[in-house]
Amino acid sequence: MTVTTSSNAAEPGLASPAGPAAEGLPGAGATAPGTTAPTAPGGDGTAAHPGTATGASDAPGTVAEAPAPAVRTLTLAKTINESLRRAMREDSRVVLMGEDVGQLGGVFRVTDGLLKEFGPERVMDTPLAESGIVGTAIGLALRGYRPVVEIQFDGFTYPAFDQIVSQLAKMPSRSHGHVKLPVVLRIPFAGGIGSVEHHSESLEAYFAHTPGLKVLTPANHADAYWMLQQAIRSDDPVIFLEPKRRYWDKAELDTTAEPVPMTGARVVTTGTDCTLVAYGPMVKLCLESAAAAAEEGRSLEVVDLRSVSPLDVETVAASVRRTGRLVVVHEANTFVGLGAEIAAAVTERCFYSLEAPVLRVGGYHTPYPPARLEGQYLPNLDRVLDAVDRALAF
């Protein structure tokens, strides 16, 4: 398996597929909810998981007191926490706001310890009102602050829809560029943690469809750390979708590495038979699929989009010109989803290179199902490999 990357950054996320891949086939459900369920006990699925994942090892305040080593093994949640801490230390205009981000440290503990270090003026536990949170974040940005908002769960983003798509996205252009809105909305998104309704939604198409927003989703620790740094520094509004089912994955993070760019796709694994395109939580699944396919003698190339908007179609198209086949994998339902956009864009660019129609693996056109059914709804190893089989059959 070859790994190429367009940046100098460490790629800790790439280490993980090797492990599951070795035992990938036997555990066909390696990434299916069944395996993650044990860490996701019943109940409301909110405060329970992070407590087990981050509570014991990362005592708040220790990082602030003793210089941390540059390379550490951290969970993704802790990695994002470190990124926020760094951004707040470097720029006093950065403020965090959201429900439970202060004393609790967020329901996923992503903001753990930040209230203690930065105080309530900069880590703001807000009233329970998503439109209010985003709307006042816009006001704070107009005043010169750089708000980083945590929406508690993907499904709670909808009450803030107007503030996001009509206000946040459009005010800069309405003002002819006089207004800049450096607001980052951090949203734990997508499913696979066995949670209850409104806790597993994939929002990317709504926001990618909206001019004025940038929509990012990291798939590994280095990306999560550096893309968030860039997003907070950016003068543009950014929707930062955090793959919540990966919050408890551990990997090495090097905080002294060269920062990776905020946007642009990356070829994670090269291959010759078919390209798999994914982003966020599905990248790991695609790497596992590539490893499993390799055992059957098939060579898959995996592209991580990293940024959903802007979309780096050229990197995808270049990959398709090499492999001749494309399967897009995402959790969101496929109808009018990102896969449709990628299929159209790739078909336009490399019609004569395609040996098969672009295929999509994603959710069905149903509301996100109850947890006991999400294994049927979500893409898994079998469904990805089946799509690869169909592409190769042409």
Added chain:
Amino acid sequence: MTVDSAAGAPTAPAPHSEGDLVPEDFPSVQPPGGHPDYVQLLTPEGRRVEHPGYSVDLSHDEYRSLYRDMVLTRRFDAEGTALARQGELALWASLAGQEAAQIGSGRALRADDHVFPTYREHGVAWCRGMDPLSLFGLFRGVTHGGWDPKERNFHLYTLVIGAQTLHATGYAMGVAKDGADSAVVAYFGDGATSQGDVAEAFNFASVYNAPVVFFCQNNHYAISESIEHQTRVPLFQRASGYGFPGVRVDGNDVLACLAVTKAALEHARSGGGPVLVEAVTYRMGPHTTTDDPTRYRTSAEEDEWRRKDPIDRYRTWLLDAGLADQAFCDEVDAEAEELARRVRVGVRQMPDPEPTAMFDHVHAEGHALVEEQRAGFVEYHAGFADATPATAAGSGEGR
């Protein structure tokens, strides 16, 4: 965790004790002896009355300038209606009838205060020193805003009802964080009070003790829906449920609006937190030039409100009090005509934007797709033998 529990609390002062939810340090709503329903300093007949909680003390020039502001605002607003009827504007949202509410509150502001308007605050814009012509671009269709809100501390017009009350509140939260002593005013109408955003703004403002004045112009109608469709309680009373003072003022009385807004701004500036001002007024025209008020209200009602006209009563008082004479009024009328002419000519001469302008400023730091589409747009239109991209896009000459 005792430290943390204190640190986790918002920066607002300790909540008021039960039974004392609304701070007592703000002049009360119902004056003993005055108008029973609202604060009033000038009756519809033009007679000065006193109020125990509010007063004004202006120079003669300042009294006269309030009149000038109202007359000029009404005149260029009327020009907006005329231009819409002539097809020069897509529509126009007239403020006719609301001049006192807007000039009174607008003149209470300091330069460092910040205004978040809805789309009808032409009089407030005038008070902020905005060129009236800049307000017409939106209705002409050449921009969705265009001005720099920082230049006059006057935010863009907001068409989604009530959305700006949250921006105002967030801005005010920032003012408080900065330790500045300026205030923020959010303008909205009676219909907006039904919106969730306004309720959320009230609550955020209260919880964070933000220096924001919520200035509601209750003009009695949200397009065709009367105030009875929006609320079962007087709007100013909403404030008490959020723990801050609400006050109702005669919105057709420029002096009362000035006095009440000044007091509210002072309250906010001095750390007292938000205030809700309900200015009871009446929109004399349609909601915009696209609707027909005769379908939803009676001429008797309109006549009744015409008798409460904010400009007429103020002129009567100015003349009676010897603060102005007919010559002054004639002068103002002439100035208003000149302003209307400038608006009329200015709107008709407003150039259409360059077609590629739609690709500008979508993002502060660019976006690959937008740039790709801009390049494609330019290339496509350059392909026409006898057309520049500008004219090929079907703009420019005439309407």
